[in-house]
Amino acid sequence: MSDVIIKVDNVQVSFWQNNVGVYSIKDLITHRKSPFKNKVILDNISVEVRKGESLGILGRNGCGKSTLLRAIAGIIKPSKGKITVNGTFAPILAIGAGLELELTGYENISLLLALYGTARKNTNAVENIKEFSELSDEVLKMPVKQYSSGxxxxxxxxxxxxxxxxxxxxxxxxxxxxxxFQAKCLEKIYKIKSEGKTILFVSHFPDDVARICNKAILLEQGKLIDSGNSSDVCNHYRQLF
Ligand SMILES: Nc1ncnc2c1ncn2[C@@H]1O[C@H](COP(=O)(O)OP(=O)(O)OP(=O)(O)O)[C@@H](O)[C@H]1O
Ligand SMILES: [Mg+2]
Known part of the structure; x- marks a missing residue:
């Protein structure tokens, strides 16, 4: 269908994980068993998002929500399956991902605007960012590693x-x-939604997901255990605890 903007088709993502600690060259030469295990993080995930839809992604800590977003954003490659995206996005994902911690706020803004090509199209972009973030000039001149998580x-x-x-x-x-800031973000998200943009929304707050998203998926240990109408999926999520 032409209005499908994101299609995730039978996707599997796996990572090499080491739960032993340091594995040295000596270990390799002496054929000590490698501590690296290939762990499946997302298994057999299929989901379609149409233009203008808002998809909520719910699940416990570590179930694979951010990994799914990274795969959709093309930051990581699925080990199986296919992801098709017919639109543009700014891949700032989890808190801080995409920001260079050693650079100042202003330097990060310049870098990312240049990267997205926004600076050429919108000359007020820096002012808009400053205004929405409500971060002072003094804070924006500090390296991001000195920022609080908020x-x-x-x-x-x-x-x-x-x-x-x-x-x-x-x-x-x-x-x-x-x-x-939460109230301001929610207002902005509603506005973006009303403009017909597509939203992928990961949150641990089912009330927000039910309000913002028309549909949702629920992940459990990397598997898709529910998908459909957001209020039904949010109820299912609440029952997990
Ligand atoms: N680069 C990586 N290498 C190895 N394992 C990883 C990597 N990134 C994530 N994982 C593992 O993948 C699993 C899912 O992580 P992910 O960050 O997607 O979870 P999440 O659902 O976003 O959790 P949270 O609610 O805590 O943000 C976790 O077990 C995590 O340890
Ligand atoms: Mg996450």
Missing amino acids: MVARLAFSISLANDSDILIIDEVLAVGDQG
């Missing part, structure tokens, strides 16, 4: 808003922002 979330979300993309990816931005 400040990082403010910067990351404001930069992703400045990029006028078809798909907005939101991973837990509301979790660390203070009440004022």
Whole structure:
């Protein structure tokens, strides 16, 4: 169908994990058993998102939500299956991912705007980011490694808003922002939704997911255990605890 903007088809993602610690060259030469195991993080995931839809992604810590977003954003490659995306997005995912911690707020803004090509199209982009984030000039001149997690979330979300993309990816931005910023983000998300943009929304707050998203999926240990109408899936999520 032409209005399908994201198609995730039977996707599997696996990572090499080491739960032993250091594995040295000596270990390799003496044929000590490798501690690396190939662990399946996402298994057989299929989901379609149509233009203008908002998809909520729910599940416990470590179930694979951010990994699914990274795969959709093309940051990691599925080991099996196929992902097709017919739109643009700003790949600022989890809190701070995509930001260079050694650089200042301003330097990160310039870098990411240049990367997305936004600076050429929108000359007010830096001012808009500053205004939405409510971060002071003094804070924006500091390296991001000195920011609190709320400040990082403010910067990351404001930069992703400045990029006028078809798909907005939101991973837990509301979790660390203070009440004022949460309310402001929700208002902005509703506005973006009303403009017909597509939203992928990861959150641990089912009430927000039910309000923002028309449909949702529920992951459990890398498997898709429910999908459909967001209020039904949110009820299922609440029953997990
Ligand atoms: N680069 C990596 N290498 C190895 N394992 C990884 C890597 N990234 C994630 N994982 C593992 O993948 C699993 C899913 O992680 P992910 O970050 O997708 O979870 P999540 O659902 O977003 O959790 P949370 O709610 O805590 O944000 C976890 O077990 C994690 O340890
Ligand atoms: Mg996550």
